[in-house]
Amino acid sequence: MRFISLGDLFSDSLTCLERVKRLEKSGVIRGYKAVLDPRALKANLLVFVEISLETQSPAVFDEFRRAVSRLPQIQECHLVSGQFDYILKCRIPEMAAYRQLLGDVVLTLPGVKESKSYVVMEEVKEEFSLYVPDIEELEGK
Incomplete structure (x- = not known):
């Protein structure tokens, strides 16, 4: 706006x-930020990856976070509760590139025990703004 x-x-x-x-x-x-079109940049494939670590020690978490932060193909990385430890959002050109990223990079990251991949078939909603119920309250008025 x-x-x-x-x-x-x-x-x-x-x-x-x-x-x-x-x-x-x-x-x-x-x-x-500028909102870039992934298809125009040949980053057509969107994959979410569940990552389970071998141990839940602070040192392993820190080492994993540092390693993931250096990977440009991984757009987001979130520590989550539940059956696995992290969820990654990856954008890559196509499946062969994802297979290489997973096998040569992600699975070799510090502490990684296993992964589960979810290839996105259709992006139904992608929102970059946040819902703000009352901006006046945020400003302290």
């Missing part, structure tokens, strides 16, 4: 810009 159209919601664009600056300063707005 442009500042002018946001400004219409808040009476004028200066008020809107001031509000955005306050939200940036308070950390509510952490930054701005």
Whole structure:
């Protein structure tokens, strides 16, 4: 949304810009990013991967996190509760590239015991914004 159209919601664009600056300063707005089309970049395949680690020690978690953070094909990595330890979101060109990523990289990461892969057949909803019920409350008003 442009500042002018946001400004219409808040009476004028200066008020809107001031509000955005306050939200940036308070950390509510952490930054701005371009939304890239994965297909245009030949990253057509989306795969979610469950990862189970051999042990649940802080050292193994830290080592795994550091290793995953260096891999550009892994868009997201989340520590979760349940039957496995982490879930990864991977974007790659095609299945052969994923097979190589899994076998040569992911399964060799520190502490990895096993993995389960879920290839996305259809992306039903992908949202980059967050639902904010009351912005006034966030601003402390």
